[in-house]
Amino acid sequence: MKKLIIASVFAAGGLMVTSCNSDLLDLNNPNTLVAQTAWNTQKDIENGLTGCYHTLYNCFYNSFNTFLISGQSDEFYSQSPDADLVDYIMLKYNNPDQRWNYYAWCYLYQTVFRCNQVIVYAEDVEWSSEVDKGKVVGQARALRGMSYYYLAMLWKKAPIVDWISAPSDQPAEATFEELVSFIEKDFLYAAENLPESFPEVGRMNKYFAYTFLGKLYMNSGQWEKAKAAFEVVITSGKYELAAEYHDNFRHTTNNNVESIWEIQNSDEVHSPFGGYWGIANDDAECNFTSWRERFISGSPYGFGDYAVYSWVIDMYKDEKDKDGNYDIRLRDNIVYPDLFKDFPGDIVYMTHTAWDATNWGNNAWCRKYSTDYYRDNVDGYSPINTRILRYGELLLSYAECLIEVGGASAIPEAAKYIDMIRERVNLYPLAKSVHKDCLNSLDAFEKRLRIEREKEICFEYDRFFDLRRWGLGTDTKYTNEVKARSSKHAANFTPGKEWLPIPLSEVSNNPNLTQNEGY
Known part of the structure; x- marks a missing residue:
């Protein structure tokens, strides 16, 4: 898969970033008339899919997802000499076009643009079989679904673009609910058309789609659906916890038994600092790794x-x-x-x-x-793959679904999945631990589950979304709990900041897009 992704990117017009400000779009396009010259065969579409995977090496995934998800949570504060970064991490948001915020939005739409090319042009070529077509389009829709998942979970609303867009387009704003419905369709298509695995590591498969479906449903309050999606992965028997916790964060154990999907990073391509921005438009060699x-x-x-x-x-x-x-x-x-x-x-x-x-x-x-x-x-590189989906996190998500659906009666079953996580790190099962009283009430168990989740997945790619799901900004009691442990929230958080500000340039250039409340 590393060779697949690191190969030359298919010239499919995919370096254009849709839904970005006019300054970035006022460029000469080297791929003019590419639709007439390069999207005529199944091989062309397959090469275009390589271009879609290539966007995993733009700066959203090699660093910005940390800035936007962990950085906006109660885990980190910043004393950086970079004033813009401090402003962003400390929840001040004086400039909605601050580069972490602006470029993250743009790079997610870059992926959407490339995936749309594959999805749309796949209908115009002859395929060796419908199964092969489904595999290619399914991967493109899985990638597009993941991009829109992050757009929805970070900014709440964003334009839905499911066509091959042009810089002059001004697509309509979609609500969070509309985004969830759109993302659901992409992941359901992927779940139905992708195989359980591919010969190459790093490709998105059926269980990638079901896991992201579960996360989508969980973070939109659809607990029954979330529970069912996670159960597909659990009952498949394809995944298990790695022997050692740190095996999930070392290059010597990339793609282990716990990995549902991870970005394949490389230590073979070393580029200067500018490469971490990750797209050739930025006049820097792409860096196939994590910063x-x-x-x-x-x-x-x-x-x-x-x-x-x-x-x-x-x-x-x-x-x-x-x-x-x-x-x-x-x-x-x-x-x-x-x-x-x-x-x-x-x-x-x-x-x-x-x-x-x-x-x-x-x-x-x-x-x-x-x-x-x-x-x-x-x-300026790390060969450790970025674990986007892993089984340990899924088990804790499933435990949360169980109690959300079944209430107190589901505590014994939910505790089994928490105990699997605890057993790996040599902790007593909950029933024999100093926390055994948490098994006696739903409120106490819920609080314990949240702690167990943070112990397992801290600094990964969920905490900002977890806080919002549990009531940050909407539940006064919980919001005050966050403020009590996070001085930046106590000083700077106000309701509405559980979502990020939409880049100002996007709002200014598209009259159909409005800023989030509170900004």
Whole structure:
């Protein structure tokens, strides 16, 4: 799959970014009349699909998804020298066209544009079989569905474009509900037409579609449907928890038994810093890797743009494992002042066996997805694949569905899935733990489930959406709980900021698009 994606991109007009400001679109198009010269055969459509996968290496997936999802959550605060980044991470949003916000929107629409080419032109060529056509179109619709999932979950509303768009188009605004319906159709098509697996790793398959369907339904309040979608994946028997928790975040265990789908990163293509922006329009070589570690790690290895709130550390220390030690996920996820005391013998970046106060101060830093287990520096690349969907997160999502559908009567069954996660890290099952009382009431169990979820998937690609699902901005009690542990929310959060501001240039250039409330 790496060879498939890293191959030259099919010249399908796909470098155009639809729904972006006029400055970016005022360019000479090297692919003029491409529809008349390059979309005539099944092979052309298949090559176009390669161009769709290529967009996984634009900067939304190699770093911006961290800025927008984890960065907007209660996990991180920022003391970066980059004033724009601080403004964004600390929820101030003085400039809706701030580059993280603006480019993320544009790059998601870049994927939509390329996928639309494959989906539309696939109807005009002769196929070897309907099955082969379904596989190609199914992957394009899965990619388009994922792009719209992030557009919907980040910005609440956005134009639905299911045609081959032109820069002058001014598509109508779609509500969150309309977006959910559109995304659902894409994932259902993919689920029905994609196989269980492909010979090449990295392609989207049937279980990718069902897992994203479950997440879509869960985050739109359709719990029965979410439960059913997750059950398809669980009962397939295709996935299981990896032996070690950290196996999910190391390059030596990419594509392991827990991986439902991950972006295939490479350490073979090293490009300068500009390459992390990820598209050739930006006058830089594309970087087929992730820049997440460079932004999120402490100095001198990273830029130190994100520091971890202390409550995340404290969360892990609410119990010891069966051997009397702290939860190993604390060590695997965070570099913090007491790390070497809590986990004697640990080594960070192959050199640090004690806290580096000169560089790290008294802050805590993200360790998840760090390369510090095998090298002593941070280059402008990481060979660790980006795990977008993994079985551990799905099990916790399924447990949440169970209690949302079945209430208190579903607690025993839901606890089984939480205990599977706890067993891997040598914790007692809930019934034998210091938290056993959580099994006695729905409210207590729900709170425990949320903690167990954060322990397992902190700093991944869900927390911002989790907070909103649980009531941030709409439930006063829960919103105050978030403010109590996150000073940036206490200082800067107001109802409406559970969604991001739509880039101002998009609103200005499209009279059919309106800004979100509160901005």
